[in-house]
Amino acid sequence: DSGVTQTPKHLITATGQRVTLRCSPRSGDLSVYWYQQSLDQGLQFLIQYYNGEERAKGNILERFSAQQFPDLHSELNLSSLELGDSALYFCASSPQGTSSYEQYFGPGTRLTVT
Amino acid sequence: AQSVSQHNHHVILSEAASLELGCNYSYGGTVNLFWYVQYPGQHLQLLLKYFSGDPLVKGIKGFEAEFIKSKFSFNLRKPSVQWSDTAEYFCAVKGQNAGNMLTFGGGTRLMVKP
Numbered sequence: 001d002s003g004v005t006q007t008p009k010h011l012i013t014a015t016g017q018r019v020t021l022r023c024s025p026r027s028g029d030l031s032v033y034w035y036q037q038s039l040d041q042g043l044q045f046l047i048q049y050y051n052g053e054e055r056a057k058g059n060i061l062e063r064f065s066a067q068q069f070p071d072l073h074s075e076l077n078l079s080s081l082e083l084g085d086s087a088l089y090f091c092a093s094s095p096q097g098t099s100s101y102e103q104y105f106g107p108g109t110r111l112t113v114t
Numbered sequence: 115a116q117s118v119s120q121h122n123h124h125v126i127l128s129e130a131a132s133l134e135l136g137c138n139y140s141y142g143g144t145v146n147l148f149w150y151v152q153y154p155g156q157h158l159q160l161l162l163k164y165f166s167g168d169p170l171v172k173g174i175k176g177f178e179a180e181f182i183k184s185k186f187s188f189n190l191r192k193p194s195v196q197w198s199d200t201a202e203y204f205c206a207v208k209g210q211n212a213g214n215m216l217t218f219g220g221g222t223r224l225m226v227k228p
Contacts (some may be wrong), residue, residue, distance in 0.1 A: 002157050002159065004157070031164050033216075035218075042218060042219070042220040043204060043218040043221070044218075045215050045216055045217065045218075048128060055216055059216050088156070090157075093156075101161065102148075102160045102215070103160075103161065104159075105150075105157040105158040106157060107156075108157070
């Protein structure tokens with residue numbers, strides 16, 4: 001157990017819908033990272049928040065957005081869902097703002113878009 | 115931009131065989147390098163990391179990796195694998211001036227036959 005929790009574990013929804021994935025970092029960690037893992041794209045960095053502010057942005061679509069709340073949990077919002085958005089979404093946390101430090105990964109949320 | 119290539123997508127070994135998983139990265143400057151492992155049904159966890167200093171890095175569970183700057187490589191090795199090493203292994207790189215993005219390779223699925 002890494003100490004990072006993600007809910008829900010599984011999510012099945014239809015195209016065009018909107019979903020919210022939730023992540024609670026390890027106690028004391030200020031950074032939250034979101035990743036998407038799919039068969040064709042592999043593990044891709046989406047976005048990072050550090051202490052409530054966006055710190056880095058990767059290959060995140062405009063239909064996706066994230067935020068980090070004062071209690072440091074984070075939510076990833078995916079809207080206008082397409083079949084290609086089906087993937088495993090991981091959250092990771094680390095104590096510092098730089099990704100040079102070890103990241104602790106959650107168990108992931110498996111999103112299936114039908 | 116930084117990128118990571120893992121040459122072997124699937125590797126099958128018998129117990130006690132030696133393991134070497136290839137990882138090559140593309141980035142012209144200073145890098146931090148990582149190997150993460152994902153055991154079946156579990157979250158990604160850090161095996162080892164290289165920041166600077168001795169290019170031979172030792173990690174958990176008997177794994178080690180060697181950074182060869184001239185070859186842009188960071189290959190993972192283990193002298194004698196066990197059935198419990200069956201997992202997916204990911205190499206990752208963070209370029210010093212590449213923002214705060216951690217870029218992962220496509221992963222290598224290792225199956226160890228008892």
